[in-house]
């Protein structure tokens with residue numbers, strides 16, 4: 001995780017925002033998953049309760065976040081930037097759990113900005129960002145698929161964002177507030193086949209002892225023990241090929 005924040009604070013990247021620090025930060029490459037936390041949310045001290053002890057240089061970091069006229073070219077205090085990015089991430093994780101935050105993230109979700117599930121039978125289901133923990137600096141962001149309920153590595157440059165900027169609850173709060181967006185579970189499931197025959201589940205399990213591993217010169221008994229009853233004809237054909245290779 002080291003380098004996540006420092007990589008974002010590279011002053012060489014272009015500022016294309018509205019002049020504020022938040023505008024600059026949101027326009028950095030790799031920050032596209034993040035939404036804009038409104039100023040009035042930042043100004044409400046209640047929303048920031050408890051964060052002052054979790055971020056170094058808290059007051060300076062908050063001042064920087066609230067800076068409406070941030071000039072990246074005249075500013076080179078990288079320590080404050082890291083604190084500001086960390087603080088913004090922690091505030092962001094809280095904001096996106098609010099109704100307004102959910103609405104902001106809904107716009108990004110509908111535009112497909114978080115990507116889609118790589119699982120074939122999820123058929124391009126859009127995903128939502130999620131953190132494995134709520135602690136900054138523990139792990140990078142993942143994406144959650146509402147159809148298969150699994151998580152994946154993001155296929156975007158946002159994969160280096162800290163997962164705590166979204167938190168472990170976000171997608172579930174999102175789908176609780178927007179139940180109409182909960183997709184039907186996938187109807188299809190991948191079935192492992194060999195030469196068209198369905199494999200017995202034991203054939204997909206790791207060997208629990210060296211004796212159970214199939215040697216290159218597979219014997220008929222070993223092959224039969226790995227294959228299930230539903231694939232008897234395949235078992236015999238594999239066995240006969242093995243026997244031919246061994247000139248038996």
Ligand SMILES: [Zn+2]
Pocket residue numbers: 117118119122125145146147148149150
């Ligand atoms: Zn999926």
